[in-house]
Amino acid sequence: MTDEKPENTANAGSGNHFKSAASSPLPTINFATFVFSLNSSALVQLGMLEDPMTNEKTRNLPLAKQTIDILSMLEEKTRGNLDADEAAMLKNILYDLRILYVKEKR
Secondary structure (H helix, E strand, O other): OOOOOOOOOOOHHHHHHHHHHHHOOOOOOOHHHHHHHHHHHHHHHOOOOOEOOOOEOOOOHHHHHHHHHHHHHHHHHHOOOOOHHHHHHHHHHHHHHHHHHHHHHO
16 A cells, blocks of 8 residues: 555546646736735726636626725734835725726626
């Protein structure tokens, strides 16, 4: 009996798709990239950017509101723990997203 784990074959049929995605360099994960990722998601949900999966612009305002609320919660929970640049970035992103949301809601 060995301690070897079986290979994951669930995605075996899609080979090249995963290889090309895995070869793309990913950004360093830090607070700014996390916030920018949520910002990008909200912009897609607001219909401002194309969805990278479908290459189409679609709106999902309830999901956009939820993403904005998540960013707002992050702002509240991290208050006093961010450097000045991080706090300003989050404040500006939230302001811009809220303005866009209100415009799209009309």
